[in-house]
Amino acid sequence: MELINKKGVRMDGRKPDQMRDVRIEAGVLHRADGSAYLEWGGNKVLAAVYGPREAIPRHSQDATKAVVKCRYNMAAFSVDDRKRPGPDRRSQEISKVISEAFENVILTEEFPRAQIDVNIEILEAEAGTRCAGLTAAAVALADAGIPMTGLISACAAGKAGGHVILDLGKAEDNYGEADLPVAINHQTGEVVLLQMDGDLSQKEFDQALEYAIRGCKEVHELQKAALMKRYASHNGGGEA
């Protein structure tokens, strides 16, 4: 399989440093305190935030700050071969690293003994769901009015067919050489999520990281636009 041809064109027609189309909408659910819907290429993600509210069970409370409980979940029908419902090791790991990314930016010390629930539901998956999920969840947290030091966003870069590329597609993820998901706090420029698997030279890593950060920035603009659209409309706000 040729993941990228001699002219530097990828299987889906993208250039090496080109992202898939991303669309974000804030405030899509009625019951949740904050919510967002995001489409990123073939990924469809819904995120909902509840809280801050009393942490239950009580032994999970922290007397000095709120705990962030993130749940990443894939719908059974979101992938080609049906996924058994419920948490598996992969989704629990992703939930953990995303929780930690948000703990870093949420002003948790404002809400001792509270919990903030961040639910990420992958309705359809096509490579890069953790980045899509984190990006959607950040918008949902902002929509819920949770104070944060910055609006974080995520994007992956990697290597496929010998080229460093931005935002891996399904085939590039499965058959490529490396995957590097990154999340950035745009207020500080700090990295709040970083994972990597595969094989990259120092030079390739530097370029992949630069690509990923550029991708994060691009997504960040769309996050801001989605929130502006919800809260800066002429009739004084959203409908819900």
Add this chain to the structure above:
Amino acid sequence: MGQHVVLSQITKDYIVTLADSGKRLDGRPFDAYRNIRIKVGHIQKAEGSAEVWLGNTRVLAGVKVQPGTPYPDQPTSGTLSTAAEMNPLAAPDYEAGPPRPEGIELARVVDRGVRESGVIKFDQLGIKDAEGKISKVWMVFLDLHILDYDGNLFDACSLAALGAVLSAKLPNTRYKIEGKTEDEPLPLSEPPISTTTVKIGKSLFSDPSLDEDLCLDARLTVACDQEGNIRAMQKGGYGSLSVDEVKSIINLSRTNGARIRQLLKQAVASGEARTQE
């Protein structure tokens, strides 16, 4: 354990008092549904999918179809398995984890609506091999995701389930089925439509809202087919219903069901349908 949602006594009293003067909290007539929107085929990875909005209640149903081993007692028939997830996105008191009795009742009622009603012709779901023998059958997995809970999950879930099943395709090409060159629709027959009515105080309300769901005395879901025959029922709640009330609920189900059936047909044919605002 967990988070709780309670309806204040004052709201319940208000719903009952309003009902005595012929009114409903959100201004609807007693027999009226909220706006319904059905969107079919949104999830491309699923063999069939449908999203249903019933007022602010929102449910996504997805169907996966895979070849598998049949049950020994029905060696040539396909199988169905239904799960309903009360997703923690949907309400503050929904939690991840094993389904609670409410979720199990819901999944089983929806499952019966698809299984026992004969919508899917399971006896036509055998997969023939090169010698024409059936050793594998199609297994249908129906997964319901409740995304936003604002009352009446039974109807929203049943409708989403039907939308997903009616639009589902047998993935012949993906599994390289002998003698098949393209995907085909599931073998189907005309489905019954489920509608739910609740009793609060002395009044009967169609399509309960969240507040009405939280203070209902009794609930009755009735499924009627195209001929108007009754095909399934489920009563819930601690209250009781008189025989006359049961009969008027069945009549309500016939008229509301006929309207919803038209909407469902329209959605399956054109991808989306909604009632007039």
